[in-house]
Amino acid sequence: MTTAVGSYAVEPLDAQTASDADLNALAGFGQAMDAERMPEDPPTPLPLRVRRLRNRPPTMEPRRWVVREDSLVIASAALVRWTNLTNPDWRELAIEVRADRRRRGIARTLLATAAGVCGDGIVLSFDTSDRVPAGAGFAKRIGAKAGLEARISETRLAELDRAMVAEWARIDPAGYRLVWIDDDIPGELLENVLVAYNAMNTAPKGALTFGEETATAEMVRGWERMRHRNGGLQRIALAVHEATGETAGYTEVARHPDTPWIVGQHGTAVIPAHRGRGIGKWLKARMIERIVAEWPDAERIRTGNAYVNAPMLSINDRLGFRVTFSATVWEIAIARVRDYLAG
Ligand SMILES: CC(C)(COP(=O)(O)OP(=O)(O)OC[C@H]1O[C@@H](n2cnc3c(N)ncnc32)[C@H](O)[C@@H]1OP(=O)(O)O)[C@@H](O)C(=O)NCCC(=O)NCCS
Numbered sequence: 001m002t003t004a005v006g007s008y009a010v011e012p013l014d015a016q017t018a019s020d021a022d023l024n025a026l027a028g029f030g031q032a033m034d035a036e037r038m039p040e041d042p043p044t045p046l047p048l049r050v051r052r053l054r055n056r057p058p059t060m061e062p063r064r065w066v067v068r069e070d071s072l073v074i075a076s077a078a079l080v081r082w083t084n085l086t087n088p089d090w091r092e093l094a095i096e097v098r099a100d101r102r103r104r105g106i107a108r109t110l111l112a113t114a115a116g117v118c119g120d121g122i123v124l125s126f127d128t129s130d131r132v133p134a135g136a137g138f139a140k141r142i143g144a145k146a147g148l149e150a151r152i153s154e155t156r157l158a159e160l161d162r163a164m165v166a167e168w169a170r171i172d173p174a175g176y177r178l179v180w181i182d183d184d185i186p187g188e189l190l191e192n193v194l195v196a197y198n199a200m201n202t203a204p205k206g207a208l209t210f211g212e213e214t215a216t217a218e219m220v221r222g223w224e225r226m227r228h229r230n231g232g233l234q235r236i237a238l239a240v241h242e243a244t245g246e247t248a249g250y251t252e253v254a255r256h257p258d259t260p261w262i263v264g265q266h267g268t269a270v271i272p273a274h275r276g277r278g279i280g281k282w283l284k285a286r287m288i289e290r291i292v293a294e295w296p297d298a299e300r301i302r303t304g305n306a307y308v309n310a311p312m313l314s315i316n317d318r319l320g321f322r323v324t325f326s327a328t329v330w331e332i333a334i335a336r337v338r339d340y341l342a343g
Helices: 020-037 046-054 106-116 134-142 162-169 187-202 217-230 279-294 310-318 334-342
Strands: 003-005 008-012 060-069 072-082 090-097 123-129 145-156 176-181 233-241 247-255 262-270 300-306 322-333
Touching: 008 106, 020 046, 020 060, 020 072, 046 217, 060 106, 072 106, 090 106, 106 334, 123 134, 123 334, 134 322, 134 334, 145 310, 162 279, 176 187, 176 279, 187 217, 187 233, 187 247, 187 262, 233 279, 247 279, 262 279, 279 310, 300 310, 322 334
Parallel strands: 090 123, 262 300
Antiparallel strands: 003 008, 008 060, 060 072, 072 090, 123 322, 145 300, 145 322, 176 233, 233 247, 247 262
């Protein structure tokens, strides 16, 4: 159903069934929004954005709406339920409005549209960047609460302290072996990887209420299928405790050949029983050495961490990660959203 916003119309858009033209328009809007938030990045090519919109993770249940002026998308909203969270009432929301169309009530109308499909008890969560202060202005105005402060940081591979990385890479903690997983996870390692992924639940989550993020074999296989369809690459370094075969820790990175300049540092976790032996430093350093050798055209590694995650920040800072921007993750109960909309 299309609803009117002053002279604008809010239209639902389902990326699974949308036309190429509609997805290209949405991808072009995404490019413009990224150029505002991360002007130092070359644009992510439109065909890759379209592929990513079509091939979503199997754990993602999105609803989307767009506002257009002729064929130009000027605003969008995505409301996502992640099926792997233990809090079934938690929803991720992303509302974006082109910089030159702000302060006209468009976000308010998109928020009303998204709230209209939410039952009572739903909690909405969204991120804002300190590079776009309008996001925090909006969040405060609607009555959202800051749940977690995070930093996005990058290390430039050309400026790495190679000697330190080499030293960490040689930590080789006694009683542990490092296993590389370069593509699909072999069946015999799947259980180890699930333990590793689920250890991310020990990372600080501030006041956020999404619960735990549980990975299952079926989900992991679904993520692999998505990665193949999108053409992305992934490397996992898994630390295994030799005596028991248990997972001690892992680190994971991803890169896409169409955005070769950037490597995404995803999860890193050391299982509590195996902490204090240098496994985190060892895994990260071995991964960086591998990135440098295998992807010489990569310029930077980018990662996101909660400001309160002292152990991870201590490793990352020594690896040369410098903050590029800070993000706030907000939460707001649907009842509060309705109060704002009624006001
Ligand atoms: C945040 C954003 C979506 C707001 O879009 P918008 O169309 O300008 O917002 P609206 O005009 O509908 O404003 C909604 C309310 O927020 C308030 N608001 C919006 N921007 C604000 C700002 N920069 N400072 C203070 N209040 C602000 C408005 O005054 C309005 O309040 P009102 O209902 O009392 O009039 C837009 O700035 C944006 O795209 N930012 C980048 C993406 C982002 O951070 N999104 C976070 C939300 S998920």
